[in-house]
Amino acid sequence: MKKIIMLEMHYPKKMNPDKKHLQEAQYELMQGIIEKTNLNIVTCGMCSAVIIHDRDDEEVHCPYCDFGGEPSDFPDLIFRPSPRETEDEKIAIEWSIQDVYHQAKNDEVEITRQQALNVLSLLDRKHDATLGICWDTISMYINMEING
Numbered sequence: 001m002k003k004i005i006m007l008e009m010h011y012p013k014k015m016n017p018d019k020k021h022l023q024e025a026q027y028e029l030m031q032g033i034i035e036k037t038n039l040n041i042v043t044c045g046m047c048s049a050v051i052i053h054d055r056d057d058e059e060v061h062c063p064y065c066d067f068g069g070e071p072s073d074f075p076d077l078i079f080r081p082s083p084r085e086t087e088d089e090k091i092a093i094e095w096s097i098q099d100v101y102h103q104a105k106n107d108e109v110e111i112t113r114q115q116a117l118n119v120l121s122l123l124d125r126k127h128d129a130t131l132g133i134c135w136d137t138i139s140m141y142i143n144m145e146i147n148g
Helices: 017-038 099-106 113-126 135-147
Strands: 005-007 039-043 050-054
Touching: 017 039, 099 113, 099 135, 113 135
Parallel strands: none
Antiparallel strands: 005 050, 039 050
């Protein structure tokens, strides 16, 4: 049985364009580790846990949520930053805590501020770009937060 090493790492959602040379250096260091050890550092496609797996693995399993799949289901932890887009080349849809409160009211449930923040965090970490985020998604995470 192959050993899986788990790491907890945090990195910013938005890359600082002034630090591009430092980001490139991190990418190059990571590539060096991967090439020398034949290990890859990835995030779970389901729960976002950071794990290390052998690059020869045909299937990877997350020890946190037991999600399993092909290595392509586990995105690389550090990736080469893409060129910065101009404002007219991208969009961003924002959901706020007020949206969570609004949906909780529509669902006729009461939630605390902390629960609403937890829902926002879940929406951010677990969103599926294929499905998107909608009122039904918010309801689902409210229900998960309240009922465990």
